[in-house]
Amino acid sequence: MSQTISSTIQPNQDPHSFSKPQEAVLKHVDWDLTIDFDKQQITGTGVYRLEHSQRLEVILDVKDLTILWVKLDDAPSEEEFTLSAPVKHLGQALRIPIQKHTRTVTIAFETTPQAAALQWLAPEQTAGKVHPFLFTQSQAILARTWLPCQDSPSVRFTYTAKVKVPSHLLPLMSADNPQQKNANGEYLFQMDQPIPSYLLSLAVGNLEFAPVGHRCGVYAEPETLPDATYEFADTEKMLEAAEALYGPYLWGRYDLLVLPPSFPFGGMENPKLTFATPTIIAKDRSLTSLIAHELAHSWSGNLVTNATWNDFWLNEGFTVYFERRIMEALYGHDYAEMLHTLGYQDLQHTLQELAATPQDTCLKLQLEGRDPDEGLTEIAYEKGNYFLRHIEQQVGRQRFDQFVKNYFSTYKFQSMDTTHFLEILEKELINGDEALREKINANAWVYTPGIPEGVEAPHAAAFDRIREQLQHWKEGTPPAALHTQDWSTHEWLYFLRGLGPNLTKDKMQELDQAYSFTQSGNSEIVAVWLQHAIENDYAPANARLEEFLTHVGRRKFLVPLYKALLEKPDGRQRAKAIYEKARPNYHAVATSTIDDMLQK
Structure with a gap:
């Protein structure tokens, strides 16, 4: 630098x-x-x-x-x-x-x-x-x-x-x-x-360890350990890919701990020992981008840390960007673009949800007097990633990679705020180039609500065929006749998100009979399906919904499902009845959010 x-x-x-x-x-x-x-x-x-x-x-x-x-x-x-x-x-x-x-x-x-x-x-x-x-x-x-x-x-x-x-x-x-x-x-x-x-953490339980590489291993209860070691077999490859991108891993070992399902997050990047939810164990390694995300935090967040929670995007935007670079290195460009496209959908949804409080869609947050957990939205994650992708597109990947690598090396084991980061961006990358400064438009990204105009949205070519099959289904083709062979979790998620509102019971039933969504063991898929089930009064999924909400404590899944229930005429009573049973299984991070939702 x-x-x-x-x-x-x-x-x-x-x-x-x-x-x-x-x-x-x-x-x-x-x-x-x-x-x-x-x-x-x-x-x-x-x-x-x-x-x-x-x-x-x-x-x-x-x-x-x-x-x-x-x-x-x-x-x-x-x-x-x-x-x-x-x-x-x-x-x-x-x-x-x-x-x-x-x-x-x-x-x-x-x-x-x-x-x-x-x-x-x-x-x-x-x-x-x-x-x-x-x-x-x-x-x-x-x-x-x-x-x-x-x-x-x-x-x-x-x-x-x-x-x-x-x-x-x-x-x-x-x-x-x-x-x-x-x-x-x-x-x-x-x-x-x-x-x-x-990043202080402690866990105590009946735990056993199994290696998945010379620097990586998995801790879990004995009943969970075999599935976990299979699921996370590529962890060492992820670590090597991360080092090849942005420099040596400086924490010694990188191990994973699979927690009980009440853990409120997908993962937590505690140094040397990522805490992980069992909901990412899909038995096909399809949800392991979350592990790449927590691993990437070993650089962005753990090594160079947001100075305050108003600067949270410096942790999470960099980490989402880095996570997808790791996944691209391991599984190819098309795979990473699917993740970017799904993330962009999440970002658009969050922008709509926060329309009444537009300042909360700036990267630089104003959380004084508020619970900093209120900043834990897709703005920090996906808008932050989108901004960094935008910079990469303006300066070229090679130049941007060198900038990021130097950033982690120069400021390791320090805290970083947004003002200082923008100074570094200006002096180390823009370097007096007025045209480049205007193209990057950093102040608009950081201090202005929403997304700057004229920025290209990500496009996953792999989703083109999903849109084609969706269109066939909407035009009357039975689900069993659609070409869905070998679809990945990401393709199924794109399909489910594209179903649209106001589905009839018959339409829900034919989809469920063809693809067994209600009984899916993939938590990401079943969570989206259950949201459709609530919105469309699909009674055959009621028992699965209650089971899911009672046993899974991951806030990412809980909040949309309880929110969907509360939007139904009889939903508040139903939500409260389920929550009364489920609440003892939730961590305080989740209960504080849902308590507020149900009291409004």
């Missing part, structure tokens, strides 16, 4: 954190944690190493967390601390007075039943039905609900953790992990690369 701008970024204050890292910042933490399944509680201590200016206070974020005591350095006596009044979404500021010479603060704490990051699962909620399970979800600002931290993506630290669990269970973290249980249930974890708090 050019020397015209600094390779060290100093972000502004994060509106979603009380901490003031410019005055006193965490650099390393040594945690000692005990996991109690009977009490459903984590108790622990953390020794926090600080760097600070002459300010005599360190501020941490906590929410629904009990602070037992605080000590400074090696002092035997407890130190006074204060907790601010609770603030909606943010929790409380934990303020600890320190001395000019203070280097460590030790904090004892315990979680409460309200800890939104934690999901404690009873044995019947797991694949094996015998042992309990615990997992965390710290993104965006939920790490503060299970341990004190400076809960901002602009603060990075290394850590160790001693973790005590029941001896028949295995704990895993976003760190170097054991591959088998030991006799005493005590484990030591180490993370030598600095990470932000939202």
Whole structure:
């Protein structure tokens, strides 16, 4: 990179954190944690190493967390601390007075039943039905609900953790992990690369490990492990393809953990250990672009991190772009273009949904005073990707690849905000070329609602034949007579999305009889089909809908289905009845969204 701008970024204050890292910042933490399944509680201590200016206070974020005591350095006596009044979404500021010479603060704490990051699962909620399970979800600002931290993506630290669990269970973290249980249930974890708090993770369950490459492996319950290892067999190839594009993988191992179905996301890019939903196990490796996505986060997000959640597109736009480059390298241009085209459809749908709040369709978000999860839309993901594809088209792939590779290398293990990124884009890629600046039109993409005019939409040639078959069906050709042999999941999704509204029961029934959509084991396909079933009052799918909503906790599927129910005349009562049964199986990330939907 050019020397015209600094390779060290100093972000502004994060509106979603009380901490003031410019005055006193965490650099390393040594945690000692005990996991109690009977009490459903984590108790622990953390020794926090600080760097600070002459300010005599360190501020941490906590929410629904009990602070037992605080000590400074090696002092035997407890130190006074204060907790601010609770603030909606943010929790409380934990303020600890320190001395000019203070280097460590030790904090004892315990979680409460309200800890939104934690999901404690009873044995019947797991694949094996015998042992309990615990997992965390710290993104965006939920790490503060299970341990004190400076809960901002602009603060990075290394850590160790001693973790005590029941001896028949295995704990895993976003760190170097054991591959088998030991006799005493005590484990030591180490993370030598600095990470932000939202990438802190912990899972505890009856887990086993299987390798799928010399740097990659899969953890899962024994009942799930064979299908998972088959599904994720190409992980090492993905890792090699990613390195060939944008430089070496700097995290050591890349392993996957398959969680119970209540996990609220498709995946979570916890460093060294991606958390993954079992809903991507389709038994044909057709949904593994999600693994490419989480792997790509090892560069975009984990290596160069959005400084605040207003800059979320810098994590997700780059990751979607990178994910599809990995899939193109492995499976070809046509495959990647199908992903881009489906993503573009998702983006158009989101733009329609957010029409009443157009500022939420800018890449640079304004989330102060709001839950940062409100920024988790296709704007960050697909508009961000679309913008980067647009830049690539203007400068050429080779030149853009060199820019991205240098970007990851120069700013690794740092946080990046939108303003600084645009400065880098200007100085390292546009480089004074006025015509190119106008073509890229970065400010319009970043600060203006919607999509700039005149930008070409993606087109997957593989979908042309799907449109042809759709047209035949709409003109009366029976489904069984359509040419659907060897269609991929992506082609079926395009077909289902193109069915249109107001389908008769007979039309729904003939499709279902021909293709068994209601009983499909592919979660992506069945989720779209069930939406059609709700909208068109297709009663034969009612039992499958209830089963799906009761057992699957992935928010991507839940929200459209509950929304479709609420739009039906009798739907609110039906949605509430299903939700009453299903809610205990959902993580707080999902329940907070659906609670709001059902209360409106």
